[in-house]
Each structure stands twice: as structure tokens, then as C-alpha cells.
Amino acid sequence: MKIGNDESARQQSVSILDCTLREGSYAVDFQLPAEVIERILVELDESGVRFIELGHGWGLNGHTIARPGLVSDEDQFKLAAKVVRKAAWGGIGMPGVATFEQIGQLADAGASFFRIGVNITEIDSAPDYVTRSKELGLLTSMNLMKTQVLPDDGVVESVRRCESFGADMVYIVDSYGSLLPDDASRLIAAARAAVDIPVGFHGHDNLGMAHANTFAAIQGGATLVDTTLDGMGRSAGNASTEGVSTLMRKLALSSDLDNFRLATASETIVQPLERITDSRYFQLVGAFTGLHSSSFPMFARIAAEVGVDVAQVMERVSAIDPVSPTAELTRREALALKSGRQ
Template sequence: MYGSQESAAGAATDAEILDCTLRDGSYSVDFKFTEATIRAVLSGLQDAGIGLIELGHGLGLNAGRALSQPSLVSDERCFTLASETLDRAAWGMFCIPGVAQPVHLLQAARSGMDFVRIGVDITDVSPAAAFVELARESGLKTFVNLMKTNVLPTDGVVEAVRRCAGFGAEGVYLVDSAGGYLPAAISAVFEAVAGAVPVSLGFHGHDNLGLANANALAAATAGARFVDGTLDGIGRGPGNTATELLAAIFSRRRVTNRYDYRALARLSQDEMRPLARRHEDRVYQVVGGLTETHSSFFPLLTRCAEAACVDVFELMAAVAEIDRVHPSEELVKEIAAGLPALALV
């Protein structure tokens, strides 16, 4: 095995990749994955050893109907494609309470879904409780994804994970939603949570600062049982941990040799690289990572900065100092009014 000279000291021994190319990656293609691409990716991932595969709209079950961003392929059709294509790997979908209703979770479970990931902001995990209970009753492997994990200190993260474990979640994900964590911080928070709460942990990273793969390795080494990846790192904003790279890194570090990273690289090359992707402003992504500002707030910040004739990135940094969770338009306007106006040219 290539890289066999690498020391295994400190490496995790059982970290598993959950691939969410067909879910998080849908943002990058404006939710326009075709049935042919979905089938090819599902089949290719399974053949390369990936055992957990997530698909569907980026914002999860029912998002195509509840929001103004429909997918080319419906939830129901995704259920069928996954069930028809996969016979060894498990498939699942994302579920945000409020975007999805209990009926949508039940429909997916009855259609053969194996696992669900329930997404809630870490500052208010209570909406997950009823969905966790329903998912467990429906026989689904049940995770909670703590979006915007970065906005709380470590003791707050521990408490949020403890509450989700109390709801009955079998696994809890820490999510670097803004791509702003550094590897040392990831190691510290995973070690703290793993030492305090007896529940399987997962990591979902974004690549604003180019550290998604390094952070994924840090998480796996520090106690994460599951680590997300996407082919070619495709995903919302700057993208995610790259599945094929993570599989190769895991092989070199002897974390696991269960994945065929060469097959994953070919799948990435053949299926992801040819796709037209949405343009993402690199400055926004870098500053967003540095200030730990979620990309969903970029339109609000831009609008308020233009109205006040101030620098949008100075505004982003100033707002992040006060509220990185749910900054209101009123707050952003107030902060913008106090910044120096740009010189007109």
C-alpha cells in the first residue's frame, strides 16, 4: 500500500466516510443533478467501498417544494433511484425540521431509506427531538447534524451533543458550516466531546480556508466515527472535504484501507469535473471562513453594504463580532450605518 512507511501513531482505526456528493454537491450545480449522474455516482461510490451515501436536495427532504429552489430530480424519484441502484451501501437523506414535516420523513422511511441526518442549529437543538424519536421508531439509523457548531464554545458544544444523545440520536455531527475551524481547534473540540458524551461523533467540513481535508483527518484522529466527503470536494460555497483525497489520506495514515481511492478519483474525474458549476466569489468565501460567517448571510450583507455604501467585508467582520448565528436585517443595517463610507470614484 502506498505510503505504508507513514506512522499510524495517533490515527483513528475505524473512521468511516459518509459521502454526500449528491446532497451537498447539489448546491454547486443549482440542484440540477440528472438521473444519469445520480445513478452513476451511487453505483461508483458503492463499488469503491463507500457504505453510507446521502442524496437529495441540499436542504433536505421536502426542500424542493417548501423553498424556491426545486431540484431537477424529486425526492420520490431519488428514493427509487437509490433503492434500485444500491444493494450493499446504505442510503439516506437530510432533514431540517420545519423544511420537512414528519410525513416526509415517514415517506422516505417507507421507501427504503436506511439513515437520516436531522439538521438543526447548535444554538437550538430542541426541534430535533420529535424527528429523532420518529426516525428511531421507523427503524432508521439516526444522526443529528449540529449546524454552525463554530458559534459556541466547547462547553456549549458538549451540552448540545449531550442533549441530542438524550433525544436518542445514534450519532451527532459537528459541522464547520463556515469553513473557519483550524485543525488544532477541531482536535480539541472532538477530544472534549468524545470524553464527555458516549455517542458516535461525525464531522462535516467546508473548505473556505482550504483546510476541510486536514480538519477531517484531525476529527477522525480525535474521535470522530464518521467523516463526510464529496467527490472533487463539490458542495455549498467553496465546497467540502474531497472524498477521493480523504480516502487516500486515510489509506496513507492507516486509518482504514476499505476504500478504493483510485476508483473514487476516476469517479470524481468522470462525473464531477465535467459539470457546469455556479460561480462562487472567492473573496466572500475566504473572508467568510476567516470571520466564520455562514454563506447564507452573504446576500443580506451585500444588500446592506451597498445601501450604506460601505465595504461589505468590513461589514461582515463587524457583524460576526456580534451575531454569527441569525443576524437580523435591522442589526446589519445598524452596524453598516456606523462604518466609514466608501470614497466615491
Template sequence: MTETTRRVLIYDPTLRDGHHAVRHQLDADQIRTYATAADAAGVPVVEIGHGNGLGASSEQIGRAKLTDDEMLTVARAALPHSRMAVFMAPGWGTSTDLRNAVKRGADLARIAAHCTEADVTERHLGLLRDLGTEAHSVLLMSHMASPAQLAEQCALLVQFGAQAVGIMDSAGHYLPDDVTERITAIVQAVGDVPVIFHGHANLGMALANSVAAVQAGATIIDGCARGFGAGAGNTQLEVLVAVLERMGYTTGIDLKRLLRAADIAQQHLMPAPPTVDSVSLVSGLAGVFSGFRLRVLEIAEREHVDPVDLFFALGARGVIAGQEDLILDVALQLKKEEV
């Protein structure tokens, strides 16, 4: 293994994915405080925004406390060294949102698509190329596609202009062997293009899955401070960095300062660190988007249905991110069946 292949780029979506856990209500002081600490630790890329990305703040998905402009302006000033990234899924965000993010100082943009719908990214990846902004692309709910399908879709993303491609375990459904198969197939399909993995902890496997991804050839790995993120949270950033460094990989991050950043995240961003509770576990087993957690709990309580049953029913329907309206429909159906 060469020095180049032993280096892993750590990508930190604490201030984007973490938003799911607090109903998108982070304020300017919270964003500034964590971004400053992450920058001081040498975290190379820090992602900012509403949990569902640019343009997603809405009554249906959840109205953020701050606008995209406000979040990006605050974060940019707090990140003099780290690159600032944004996330956008076509349908929630638009080309206008991307242009505006770049004007606000975004160095990198991730364009996301459902795991079998890479073609929806072509226009936006082309725009980023025209803007001269680094463009990555990720496939959501990737457990719903085979390794061969994911490899084919990632190859398309590269054709469209993505400079790094990969998968999100949006439901926290994977086991390490699942990740190994998928990352191996993607690496073989895209050659020298960097491959991304983003894990969730619903089955308690986020760190193991991230290690499996690196060993299979992924070179960009996501992690959130204290695991702050949707569902049971994301791969825990500070643990990820410590484990990779012990394995002989380099990240360029100052671990002591990163531990301080993680303490700051716990103290200032979250009511409590995420945990694998019963509902999160079932979400992972059912293969349901982790970001549905709070909405499922709210509707289950209101309609007097078991959230465990509701998650399994949503999984049986194959519901994906963006179909939040179906949560109520499925809950009412369960309620009707219980009568």
C-alpha cells in the same frame, strides 16, 4: 490502537451539500451517474437531497430542480450496495418528510440542529427509532459554541436516541486545534457512541481538520467528491480516503474506483471544482454559513455593496442558516451607511 478504532466510516454528502454550489439544480441523470460511481467504489453511505435537506426546497432557500421524492427514487435505484442517507433540519423538514424518505428507501437519517438547540431534535429522533431507521444527529454552526457546550448538547442528542452524533463546521471557521478540543470533549461525553465531523474548506483547513477529528476520536467523517459543496467546498473525499489509508486507518473504499467517481463528479456535477476565493475566505473568517455564498454575491452585486463587507457584517450579526432574509437587510444597512 485496535483494529476497531482504526476503522473510519466515510459518509458522502456530495449529492446533498454539493447542491448548494449549483443552486440545488442537479438533475436525475447527474444524481444517477454519481451515485452509481460512488456505489461501485464502495462508499458506505451516500447522502441525497436539497442542500438544506428534506422539505427545504422553497423560494426563500432555493427551489430544487427535482422534488425530494424524485431525488430519492433515482438515487435508491443507483445504490444497490451503499446505504442511502437523508438530512433534515426541523423547521425546514417535518415528520411527514422523514416518513416519506424512509418509504423511499432511506437507510439512515441525520437530524440537524443549531449548535445550542439539541432539544428540537427529540421528536424526530424518536420517530426514527419508532420507524427502525438508523438515526444520527449533528450540530450546525458549531464554532458558535464552546467545547463544553457542544459536549453537553451531544449528550442530549444521545439521550433522544441518536446512534451517532457530531458537529458540522458549517462556516469553515475551524483550525485543527479547535477541532481537537471539541471532538475530544464530545467523545468523553458520549462514550462509545460514534462521533461525526463534517468540514468545510473556507480557510483551506478541511482536510487537516478532518484528520484532527479522527485523531481526537471521531469515527465518521464526511467528504465530498472534488470537495463539491457549499462555500469553498467540503473535505475532498478522495484525498481524505487516501490520506487516512496512508495513516493506517481503513475505510473499505476502493481508491481507484473512488478516483473515477471524483472524475465523474467534476465532469458531470459542477461547472468547476470549488476553490478558496476571496469571498469564501472571508465567509470562513467571519463565521458565516457557507451556504450563503451565492445569495450574498447576488445581493451584493444588485445593491452595489462589497460582498466582503457584507460577509463581515453578517458575521457581526451572528446570522445562522435559515436567516437568509437578513442578507438583504444587512446589505441595505451597509448601503445606507455608505451614503
């Protein structure tokens, strides 16, 4: 089982998994130039980050459901194989989008890990992906998106099932950016108590809690925490690599991270990138109602067409289906709101 390309990746009790090149690509509409990708890879590797995720924001085969990346997944993998000397690197994919052939291409290119992103209510779609990834010798994680839609006991049961599928690791994902620190530490601790595999945390910053939640997750026993340089990511973004690495150094959780070099990389490579605009209003409404940013354009469009307040529509929709809300459901609730029906 490959866990990393150097011994320190195996020994570090709490590690950063930087996903600037994958999660962060949302913020630039997936248009990261090759030279930027290479510079980020080098800086992360030389700064002591031990796990690096790259590829299209939507994961393997993501170009089929969103704008293609400026640099293809395959070419990103070649860059990583060329310049990464110390860190483990890998990719992510969603059942029904990523193909087994592409997971094989990831492994053949020299990747060490593969993460399976799946809604926590849809984990039955994942076992074959776990099996295939492990057959290829990849460290295999199941990332449980939209964790908040289940009560704690439901989350724990889902985590147990991930372990039974053969996953090497499971992630609690704050997809809506709506968790508070007590939530993050409680969920991580409950998951850790339920399984023998490591538990990780991926947070979003809709409520400005990404750093606090990441720290709380570490306190709860998280083994890996996701970050991006400058916090660049989808919608409100994520905890910043430079911020979390500084926190880890300050608390003596890691002596390997060059947090000031990471801050320099954030300031000189990532901050100058031209990013697409994102609505702070929707970030907050999404966190409050528990709805994912991928549906925000649909909510805005239908609310405007019907002539009702979008936040009220989102509240109604969330009470019915916070995981996969449809245009039909949204329009029905918007019309009901307009007519005054409960």
C-alpha cells in the same frame, strides 16, 4: 436498528459518508440530472463507500425554500433503492422544513439513516424529529451546525443533550469553514469523552483546511467523516471523497475503499459538471468573521446600497448575531459604519 445493508458497514471503525448528491447539489443549483445521480450512486457503492446521502441540498422539503432539484427527492430515493446494493443510504432534514411525512417516505423507500441538521443554539427544535426517525427504525444523527458560535463547554453540553434526546450519533459541523486542525481534533475529542454515542465531522474548505481538519477529526476520534467527490459543495466546498479515501488507505484506516475508482468518478462524472460561480473573497471573509454563506448575498446587497465595505459590515454583524443575522441588523450596522458610530 439499521446501520447498513452489509456487514462491513457495521465493522469499519472510521467510515466516509459521501454527500455529493446532497451537499454537492448546491454547486450546480440543485440541477443534477438523473443519469448523473445514478452514475454517482453506482460508483460510490462499488468503490466501497458505506454511507451515501442524497436529496435536495437543503434536505427534505428543501424545494420550498430554494430552487427545486432537477430530480425530486422521491425520485432520487427510487434510484438509490434500485441501484445501491451494498451501502447504507439516507437523507437529511431541518426542523421546521422537513415534515414527519417525508421522513416516513424516506424510510419506506428503503433508507437506513436520517440526519437532523440544526443550528447548535437551536437544538430544542430537534427532539420530536429524533423520536420520529427512531420510530421508523432509522439510524438517527444530529448534525450541529455553526458549532463555532459556542465555547467548548457549550459544545459539550449540546452534545450531551443530543444523546439525551435519543440520537444515535452527533456531528460537529464546521459551517463557516473557519476551524483549524487543532480545533477540529479538540472538539471531536471533547465530544467523544462526553458521550457514549459516535461522533462525526463535516468540514468546509473556506481556509483550505477541509482535508487537514477531517484528518484531525479522525485523530480526535471521529467515527464518520463527510466528503464529496471533487470536494463539490456549498461555497468553498468540502473535503474530497477521493482525497480522504486515499488518506485512509495510506494510513491503513480502511482496506475497503477503492480510492482510485473514486478519483476516476470524480474526474469523469463530477468535474465536467457546470457549476455556479462563487466568490473566493466571500468564502474567506465568511471564514474570518464566522458567518454562513447563505447570508452572503444579503451582506453584499446591503453594503452596496449603503455604500460601505462589506467585510467591515460582516465583522460588526458577526459580533452581534453570527447564527441568524437579519437584514434589519445588517442595515443598522451598515448605517452605523457609514456614520462612524462604534
